[in-house]
Amino acid sequence: MQVSAHSSVLVHFSELVDPRVDRTKLHPLLSVVGIALCGVICGADSWVEVAEFGGSRREWLAEWLDLPAGIPSHDTFGWVFADLDPVGFETCFAGWVRAVAPATGGQMVALDEKVSRGSHDRRAGRTALDLGSAWARASMYSTSRSSTISALAARRRIASSNTWITCTSTSRTRW
Numbered sequence: 001m002q003v004s005a006h007s008s009v010l011v012h013f014s015e016l017v018d019p020r021v022d023r024t025k026l027h028p029l030l031s032v033v034g035i036a037l038c039g040v041i042c043g044a045d046s047w048v049e050v051a052e053f054g055g056s057r058r059e060w061l062a063e064w065l066d067l068p069a070g071i072p073s074h075d076t077f078g079w080v081f082a083d084l085d086p087v088g089f090e091t092c093f094a095g096w097v098r099a100v101a102p103a104t105g106g107q108m109v110a111l112d113e114k115v116s117r118g119s120h121d122r123r124a125g126r127t128a129l130d131l132g133s134a135w136a137r138a139s140m141y142s143t144s145r146s147s148t149i150s151a152l153a154a155r156r157r158i159a160s161s162n163t164w165i166t167c168t169s170t171s172r173t174r175w
Contacts, residue, residue, distance in 0.1 A: 009034050010064070012096035019083035027072045031065040032080050035072070047074040047081075 010030055018029040038061070039050035054061060054071035061067065072080075120128040 008096055008099050009037060012099060013092045016088055016092050017085060019085070020080065026069045027076060028066050028068075029080070031061075031067055032072055032077060034065050035061060036077055036081065047077040050074065050077050 013030055013033050016029060016033065018025065020029075035054040036050050038057070039053035042053060044050045044053050051071060051074040058067070058071055061071075120126060
């Protein structure tokens with residue numbers, strides 16, 4: 001049986017030692033780590049952005065993480081990761097990456113989305129220009145579209161029936 005990416009995170013990070021004392025464990029360590037990993041993969045560059053990511057995807061995260069107190073604050077992410085054993089985290093992370101890599105067949109699709117400032121026209125009822133692109137390293141295929149929906153459709157063509165990992169720089173991407 002192949003382990004799914006979600007449960008793989010939980011399995012591989014289950015051995016990570018929680019540095020917090022019991023009275024400060026409002027959020028389970030695996031939930032904090034799972035949200036942080038997903039947030040960073042989706043382009044979060046700070047603990048504030050990781051917390052915002054978690055808040056915007058709470059329903060999806062609740063499907064596979066225990067969120068008894070909701071999404072942790074940016075301070076909680078910072079405190080927990082500051083106290084984690086870096087070698088222990090690296091060991092868990094490397095094990096997770098090794099487990100996920102074969103499931104994707106080495107295929108990675110990179111997405112990029114930009115909204116062109118000032119390209120909207122409120123009088124004409126036209127929204128801003130949304131530029132999206134997708135690049136599949138394994139097949140050396142690239143696409144660029146003026147609609148993110150078109151880029152996502154192209155991504156599906158790139159991926160065909162294979163399992164793949166998607167990396168994106170946009171905070172509006174839905175999983």
